[in-house]
Amino acid sequence: MMSVPSTAISVSHLDWEIAQQAILSDVSFQLPRGAMLGVIGPNGAGKSSLLRCLYRYIIPTRGDVTLLEQPLHLYSAQGLALKVAVVQQDTPANIELTAIELVAMGLTPHKGLLSRQTAADNHILEDALIKVGLIDKAHQRFNALSGGEKQRVLIARAIVQQPQILVLDEPTNHLDIRYQIQILELVKTLGITVVASIHDLNLASAMCDQLILLNQGRLVAQGTPSQVLTVKQISHVFGVCCEISQHPQHGNPLITYYYGYHEKKGGNGAQTANVASLQPPANSLEQALTKAQDSVQAAGYHQQVQGDSSQRGGRS
Numbered sequence: 001m002m003s004v005p006s007t008a009i010s011v012s013h014l015d016w017e018i019a020q021q022a023i024l025s026d027v028s029f030q031l032p033r034g035a036m037l038g039v040i041g042p043n044g045a046g047k048s049s050l051l052r053c054l055y056r057y058i059i060p061t062r063g064d065v066t067l068l069e070q071p072l073h074l075y076s077a078q079g080l081a082l083k084v085a086v087v088q089q090d091t092p093a094n095i096e097l098t099a100i101e102l103v104a105m106g107l108t109p110h111k112g113l114l115s116r117q118t119a120a121d122n123h124i125l126e127d128a129l130i131k132v133g134l135i136d137k138a139h140q141r142f143n144a145l146s147g148g149e150k151q152r153v154l155i156a157r158a159i160v161q162q163p164q165i166l167v168l169d170e171p172t173n174h175l176d177i178r179y180q181i182q183i184l185e186l187v188k189t190l191g192i193t194v195v196a197s198i199h200d201l202n203l204a205s206a207m208c209d210q211l212i213l214l215n216q217g218r219l220v221a222q223g224t225p226s227q228v229l230t231v232k233q234i235s236h237v238f239g240v241c242c243e244i245s246q247h248p249q250h251g252n253p254l255i256t257y258y259y260g261y262h263e264k265k266g267g268n269g270a271q272t273a274n275v276a277s278l279q280p281p282a283n284s285l286e287q288a289l290t291k292a293q294d295s296v297q298a299a300g301y302h303q304q305v306q307g308d309s310s311q312r313g314g315r316s
């Protein structure tokens with residue numbers, strides 16, 4: 001009997017240089033199968049570059065990437081497409097397909113070139129469009145969809161591909177808050193390994209099992225949201241002033257940002273937030289938290305997630 005690999009992704013001492021500039025430096029991490037990893041960091045930190053190394057869009061200068069315990073360079077193009085689905089940051093332009101035709105492209109790695117689309121295939125396509133809330137736009141031209149709708153179609157295509165690893169480069173970019181939550185919850189329910197670059201740190205905190213924090217191409221922290229999202233790290237890497245409390249529902253870090261503070265140069269030249277110059281009013285956070293807890297309880301918070309019979313708010 002074949003054993004199922006327990007490590008989905010292993011990245012070891014990865015460097016990527018281009019035009020004599022180091023974009024990624026000595027990045028190493030491992031991700032167990034089935035976990036959801038959030039890649040966070042400021043603009044230009046190297047998040048997309050790292051993700052591109054995982055699906056072989058970029059060949060790193062040094063270091064190794066192993067997926068499902070096989071070195072990445074040993075995969076054939078089709079072999080990789082059977083294991084890894086990708087939703088890139090920018091939606092493709094000038095696509096003359098309808099939404100459902102684009103989603104059908106996700107079936108390609110599983111079918112021969114000449115094989116026909118079956119009734120079972122159609123069911124898979126429609127199911128994926130229902131899951132992303134777009135069944136009513138199935139026959140609309142992809143180009144005529146809104147940015148968020150395009151993003152959801154591309155996520156449906158990735159779902160149809162039935163990958164073991166899903167790589168999402170800023171999947172929530174164009175989505176309103178409802179779909180930000182819903183799409184990440186949806187990919188979580190797939191039970192596969194997910195790597196997503198996410199700018200919203202509170203969303204990353206709520207949704208991800210593990211986080212890696214990149215800064216200037218280097219991995220500066222990795223671990224659970226509680227281990228990575230600390231005031232010190234956020235202040236140091238993003239140069240903002242914040243306070244961390246516990247989210248009233250899921251218990252992971254909840255970041256409250258402060259405004260109007262002044263940045264000052266630290267001793268090592270790094271920008272640090274001048275926390276002392278902006279103290280929140282005493283008890284204000286405690287009051288806000290109590291209020292949030294009360295309203296969560298009052299609302300019952302059991303809105304149905306579309307395309308999934310489970311209830312939101314399950315981590316009580």
Ligand SMILES: Nc1ncnc2c1ncn2[C@@H]1O[C@H](COP(=O)(O)OP(=O)(O)OP(=O)(O)O)[C@@H](O)[C@H]1O
Nearest residue numbers: 018019023041042043044045046047048049050197
């Ligand atoms: N092909 C390339 N040629 C030259 N420089 C590049 C190339 N790709 C990326 N870079 C540079 O590498 C750095 C990291 O870019 P990357 O897109 O990985 O960052 P990011 O963390 O995803 O940023 P953002 O949050 O803004 O999307 C940037 O300074 C970018 O200009």
